[in-house]
Amino acid sequence: QEPRPGPRGGPRPVDTPTPTATTLPRDDGEARILEAIEQARQGERYANVSEADGRLLRQLAEAINAQRVVELGTSTGESGLYFAMALRKTGGTLHTFDIDPDRLAVARENFRKAGVEDLIVIHEGDAHVEAPKLDDRPIDLLFIDAEKEGYDAYLRELLPLVRPGGLILAHNMRRPNPNPQYLDAITGDPALDTTFLLMEGAGMGMTLKKR
Numbered sequence: 001q002e003p004r005p006g007p008r009g010g011p012r013p014v015d016t017p018t019p020t021a022t023t024l025p026r027d028d029g030e031a032r033i034l035e036a037i038e039q040a041r042q043g044e045r046y047a048n049v050s051e052a053d054g055r056l057l058r059q060l061a062e063a064i065n066a067q068r069v070v071e072l073g074t075s076t077g078e079s080g081l082y083f084a085m086a087l088r089k090t091g092g093t094l095h096t097f098d099i100d101p102d103r104l105a106v107a108r109e110n111f112r113k114a115g116v117e118d119l120i121v122i123h124e125g126d127a128h129v130e131a132p133k134l135d136d137r138p139i140d141l142l143f144i145d146a147e148k149e150g151y152d153a154y155l156r157e158l159l160p161l162v163r164p165g166g167l168i169l170a171h172n173m174r175r176p177n178p179n180p181q182y183l184d185a186i187t188g189d190p191a192l193d194t195t196f197l198l199m200e201g202a203g204m205g206m207t208l209k210k211r
């Protein structure tokens, strides 16, 4: 069969494979965190972010020089380890929330192994109750990755604390099914601007709180 002609009748461009990249450690501290992530990934997984999602979290947190990152859904701490790679450079802190004490015990151990426990404050309990108790210092980056039904409520509860120019990242915008009220909230508000990233995987919503 003849190949179909490309645009303007010329030859069709050949699809090239999607390039891939990985994080190369720049110093011993980063190597130690990457090693802890690698070890955690060998064990049982608890709905943790993929490597690509985790690298995006680190890149965005470091790029905006985040001082305060708030994470809803610590699980065993893999996403927290990616944030830690950024925060050891920005001088910031991660406040991470989870309701499950067993997962938090594993997260604590992972943070200790990575040598980043001083960068992370763990809050145990229902994040709808605990996160609004944070003092009113501005949040540079809010990462929503707890129960999917709660996403829109988390946004209502914490958006006032996100600084203008700050980011709200939301995991699982493709699978499992995203919360429709959350999607409406981040795409229907003129004060926000949203892009969906890494949608070939679980999918990440990146929302800017406009200045």
Ligand SMILES: C[S@@+](CC[C@H](N)C(=O)[O-])C[C@H]1O[C@@H](n2cnc3c(N)ncnc32)[C@H](O)[C@@H]1O
Pocket (backbone or CB within 6 Å): 046, 047, 048, 049, 072, 073, 074, 075, 076, 077, 078, 079, 080, 097, 098, 099, 100, 103, 125, 126, 127, 128, 145, 146, 147, 150
């Ligand atoms: C998808 S996992 C988080 C994965 C983690 N961010 C990572 O990538 O390593 C979701 C977590 O949300 C927690 N969770 C569910 N409902 C919660 C609630 N109401 N408050 C706090 N945590 C909750 C669960 O215990 C679970 O560990």
